[in-house]
Amino acid sequence: MAEGEVRKRQIHYPPIPNGIDYLRDVIDRLACESGEPSERDLKYAVLHLQAAAEVLLKARLREEHWSLVISKAEKTNLKKFEKGEFESATNAETVRRLVEVVGLDISADDKKTLLDLATTRNQLQHWGITEEANAVLTRAADVLDFLIRFLDQHLLPHLDTDDEETVADDLEEIRTGLVRIESYVTSRMQRLKESDLKGHxxxxxxxxxxxxxxxxxxxxxxxxxxxxxxxxxxxxxxxxxxxxxxxxxxxxxxxxxxxxxxxxxxxxxxxxxxxxxxxxxxxxxxxxxxxxQDDLEECVRCGRLYRPTDEEAICSDCFADLG
Ligand SMILES: [Zn+2]
Ligand SMILES: [Zn+2]
Ligand SMILES: [Zn+2]
Known part of the structure; x- marks a missing residue:
């Protein structure tokens, strides 16, 4: 057995089952069959979704090399890392490393979804829930959708059999829960389109x-x-x-x-x-x-938009200015 393998096994802890466990909690809170999630459920769903995203994205960085998880690699060593004595990379930096160091393909939309979630989490920690339940729900669905794709593509293929068994039930619940949230959004939107939004x-x-x-x-x-x-x-x-x-x-x-x-x-x-x-x-x-405002022209003199009354090429301000 190579020395590297021994070392890997020594620092083994299961970040992927840990991340999936957070996701399971998010689904239990948001896709509850009892109806609307409570404010407390919304709060913990956002916090745990952010925790899941962090754990799962960093799990992929760790697979590449443990030092990628740390904010400043020059200030640490393996011993400190194993003891958890390190400052970990920010969300934005984690995503950047996944793309630019590991070489994963993460779309601009997905990046934005992840960073928006981090912002919502920060707002929530300072001011509590400031958004309506439905806004939290649709955004959470986007993040869940991304994380499931991320798991499928980049994490699950590397799981060992023990871990695979541990997470199988949770994964199933998470996938069906996401479908339930998405179909709630779709059917509600369909009803609105046929009623209150009609004609507008x-x-x-x-x-x-x-x-x-x-x-x-x-x-x-x-x-x-x-x-x-x-x-x-x-x-x-x-x-x-x-x-x-x-x-x-x-x-x-x-x-x-x-x-x-x-x-x-x-x-x-x-x-x-x-x-x-x-x-x-x-x-x-x-x-x-x-x-x-679709009948606007751009003033050739100052560059601002204006509404031409005749065929003039400059705005009224410029016209007055030229006297
Ligand atoms: Zn809205
Ligand atoms: Zn206006
Ligand atoms: Zn002008």
């Missing part, structure tokens, strides 16, 4: 909290029917929307930002590419005016 398609956009196409922009209540919650501050909504779904401009694009000043209300609430429930492709929508 052109102003219905994706909610930054629950990510569902269920937020009716009216410039006043801006109510998401899925969460359900109101976004009464259009500035807050526009920037949350832009953070969640705004495009990242390529170098050379005219607009560095997908969130600009609306020429009608002079507020930075005009998002240039908004997907609506019509499915007709993105439109420029002002979250303050609650209007699709």
């Amino acid at each position: 398609e052109a102003r219905t956009v994706r909610c930054p909290d629950c990510q569902q196409l269920a937020l009716i922009v009216d410039g006043v209540a801006n109510n998401c029917l899925f969460c359900p919650r109101d976004w009464t501050d259009p500035l807050e909504l526009a920037s949350a929307y832009d953070n969640a779904f705004g495009y990242s401009p390529a170098p050379g694009d005219v607009y560095e930002d997908s969130l600009v000043d609306c020429p009608d209300c002079d507020t930075p609430t005009l998002v240039l590419e908004v997907e609506t429930a019509t499915g007709d492709g993105p439109v420029p929508l002002c979250f303050n005016c609650a209007e699709v």
Whole structure:
């Protein structure tokens, strides 16, 4: 037996069953058949989901080399690692190492899902649950979906038979629980589409909290029917929307930002590419005016958007300026 194998066995502890155990707890809390999860269930579901993500992602780093789990490898040694006396890498750094050091393929969407979860966890630790149950549910489903794919691709194939048996039942529960959460989301969305959202398609956009196409922009209540919650501050909504779904401009694009000043209300609430429930492709929508601003031109002098009244090529400000 090679020396390396002995060493590996000595430091063996089961991070994968440990991570799966956290996931099982998340499912028990969120996919409860009794109905709505309590606030306490939501809280522990988020905390344990984050713990699961951390344990499982780091388990893959560990497989590569134990030192990858540690924030600063130059400040440690194997002895300290075995005793747990080390500072571990941050979430963002863990994901970066998985991609850039180990060479795994993690999509931009998945990365964002994971980092959003870490943010929700931090908010929760400071302020408690600030989000509606349905928003927690849909985001948790995205993370669960990612972690199950991650387990299937990168972790389960390396499990030894003992561990495999330990986790089999839990895995089964987790997979069926996720399907239950997802079908709850789908059937609820279907009902909304056929009832309260009907007729509002052109102003219905994706909610930054629950990510569902269920937020009716009216410039006043801006109510998401899925969460359900109101976004009464259009500035807050526009920037949350832009953070969640705004495009990242390529170098050379005219607009560095997908969130600009609306020429009608002079507020930075005009998002240039908004997907609506019509499915007709993105439109420029002002979250303050609650209007699709699709007849705007770009001023050749100052570069701002304006609404031409005739065929003029510059905005009224520039026009006045030139006197
Ligand atoms: Zn929502
Ligand atoms: Zn406006
Ligand atoms: Zn101008």
